[in-house]
Amino acid sequence: MTKVLIVDDSKFSQKITYSFLNQYLEDIEFVFAGDGEEGLHKFNEAKPDYMIVDLLMPKLRGQDLIEKVKQIDREAKVIVLSADVQNRVREVVEKMGVLSFINKPLDEKKAREIANIIGNGARGR
Amino acid sequence: MHVAGKISREDILTELFNIGVGQAASTLSDIIDKQIGLTIPSVRILNAEKGKIELNKYLKQVAEGAVMVSSISFDSQLEGKVSLLFPADKMHHFIDLCLHETHDETEYSLDFTDIDFDTIKEIGNIVINSIIGELSNTVNIPVEYTLPEVDVLNNASADHFVDTEDYRLVLMMFLAFDIEGTEIAGAIVINMTLNSLDDILNKIDRLYNGR
Numbered sequence: 403m404t405k406v407l408i409v410d411d412s413k414f415s416q417k418i419t420y421s422f423l424n425q426y427l428e429d430i431e432f433v434f435a436g437d438g439e440e441g442l443h444k445f446n447e448a449k450p451d452y453m454i455v456d457l458l459m460p461k462l463r464g465q466d467l468i469e470k471v472k473q474i475d476r477e478a479k480v481i482v483l484s485a486d487v488q489n490r491v492r493e494v495v496e497k498m499g500v501l502s503f504i505n506k507p508l509d510e511k512k513a514r515e516i517a518n519i520i521g522n523g524a525r526g527r
Numbered sequence: 528m529h530v531a532g533k534i535s536r537e538d539i540l541t542e543l544f545n546i547g548v549g550q551a552a553s554t555l556s557d558i559i560d561k562q563i564g565l566t567i568p569s570v571r572i573l574n575a576e577k578g579k580i581e582l583n584k585y586l587k588q589v590a591e592g593a594v595m596v597s598s599i600s601f602d603s604q605l606e607g608k609v610s611l612l613f614p615a616d617k618m619h620h621f622i623d624l625c626l627h628e629t630h631d632e633t634e635y636s637l638d639f640t641d642i643d644f645d646t647i648k649e650i651g652n653i654v655i656n657s658i659i660g661e662l663s664n665t666v667n668i669p670v671e672y673t674l675p676e677v678d679v680l681n682n683a684s685a686d687h688f689v690d691t692e693d694y695r696l697v698l699m700m701f702l703a704f705d706i707e708g709t710e711i712a713g714a715i716v717i718n719m720t721l722n723s724l725d726d727i728l729n730k731i732d733r734l735y736n737g738r
Contacts, residue, residue, distance in 0.1 A: 415649050458674060487657060488664060
């Protein structure tokens, strides 16, 4: 079973991400966090195989969450799902060693891209 | 007045915002999985006092004073606040579309649940990011956003959105989305410091007019 932690302060976005990925992936357990701080806590507690992280969040920004998570586990697998379309933000975040940076809103094509990353990783384990 | 061979900075700014608004409409269309008709807005750059007069006209005519507002502030090199205003009475239908839910009767009340607010907050976040983010990319000036806020205001007046103390200029766009025959006449109000707008217009001059 592959465990995926979705960190997003919007329940609306959590629901969309969950619904899409649930269509394309089998044998997945989802864990949810509503801000960066909770995301860090759930990362330590649930030890997810993958994290899907929003950037603009209360308490701890996505960028800071990724930095902390990478300090704990350099190999942590993080996918960013953000509404921020600024090129500079993408460049900075991509240098943090994330697997992919995807812009909201999630659609079928983008969901398949995430599902492929997670599915291929799960098969390789 | 247009000078031959030169395009006015306002025209270029309008075009840049229109690209952002077009992308925002396309994004919304993806979310609700329906086609969205969009009236292309013109951008007006006004001083705060004139901005207030124009905005009050909109609030009286279209929204009858009750609006749902989604807003995000931004700082770093550009400083300001963007507010998306929608007539509150249309929002139940719009939220239903976003959540892919249907209710037998259209609700016109101004009562909204936490899920309604969360939905509009996230939609506002995506739309504002499309508009401001694309502009930021084009003029190559970064912005940092604060967390989005959403509120419903009865008898709203322009004073809620136009801050004459901190921000001297207002960029306003009035736009109408048509979703399956339901027209939602919204407004985008961007409060900006004089320096921020100068920075944008100077970059536009360098990029497009070779000054």
